[in-house]
Amino acid sequence: MRNMVSVSFSKYLASAVSIIAISFGFIGYSNAAPTHSRVPASLFIASSSKPATATSSQLDLPLLIKTGESFFKGSNYQTVSEMQLRGAKQNTDVTFYIQAKTTVNSTNQFRSEIAFTQDGKPSKESAVVVSDGKQVYIYRPDLKQYSVISFQAFNKSDDSFLIGLSSSFFLEFANNMGKYIASGALSQPEVIKEISTAANQAIQGETRDIEGKQTYVYSFNDPKQGYTISAFVNPQLANLEQMQIVGKDDGLDIAIIEKIQQRTEVKNLAPQTFKFTPPKGTKKVKSLSISPF
Secondary structure, X not given: OHHHHHHHHHOOHHHHHHHHHHXXXXXXXXXXXXXXOOOOOOOOHHHHOOOOEEEEOOOOHHHHHHHHHHHHOOOEEEEEEEEEXXXXXXXXXXXXXXXXXXXXXXXXEEEEEEEEEEOOOOOEEEEEEEEEOOEEEEEEOOOOEEEEEXXXXXXXXXXXXXXXXXXXXXXXXXXXXXXXXXXXXXXXXXXHHHHHHHHHHHOEEEEEEEOOEEEEEEEEEEOOOOEEEEEEEEOOOOEEEEEEEEEEEOOEEEEEEEEXXXXXXXXXXXXXXXXXXXXXXXXXXXXXXXXXX
16 A cells, blocks of 8 residues: 555656745746655644634745745754655555654755554654765665665655655755855845746645644645645744645545654764665665565
8 A cells, every 4th residue: 555655646746846846935946846856745634634714815925935945044954753644545544654853965965764653553663764965775674684776766766755755855956945045036026026926826825723823834736636735834933844745546545744843954964974884784685665564
């Protein structure tokens, strides 16, 4: 079931990232996005899709821009998050919970510690995934095995979003966005006008009261492709708290969801952060899945 979910969602990746880029106000680079990308998404559909109140209004563009600037202002971040991966079809309903602690650098480097839980079972440390910017090392401590693939190959794989949807989104755009922010383009009236036109055409925004907390939600719905993308922003802090993609493919209802529990900028990275040394007794194999299921 997990593979079915991943393969189905791989069809949505390019559109998902482009629209999320729009929803953060960075039109200049959404058009230059690659034809593939990792999935972005957010947490617990049940609670998020049933707000106590929802107030539709004109799209809050200043909040979009401020959130984007905050999200991309640094080069190194560590994110602790919980994801939910759900697939339902007829009488089958499978849910996986994924805990990820991921440190990213804007030059395609990252280190991610990933653990899976299914159906209330104890959490399993599934994998440590490390990128030095060119190669990605996938290590499975339970199997005492590791594999090595190129960053490009990992980026195209169905497992790439498991390092965290928001971390994947950062890696996809951080290098260009950092330069864009540093140039001061977001203060230029013509750029703001372009962003406003594209964003208002592509997405909807509304204020929701979710579990007693005010949240601003940006959403894009593509009925032809059968998916909805949502980004949940704290309007007081202008930071991304959740991302969500919900879709349907061949009768399979799919949801990939992330709740960001903590995201902090890292000023001083340890020298070995993005280096992988195989533990003693570990065997190198040709390919390796991150998931233990």
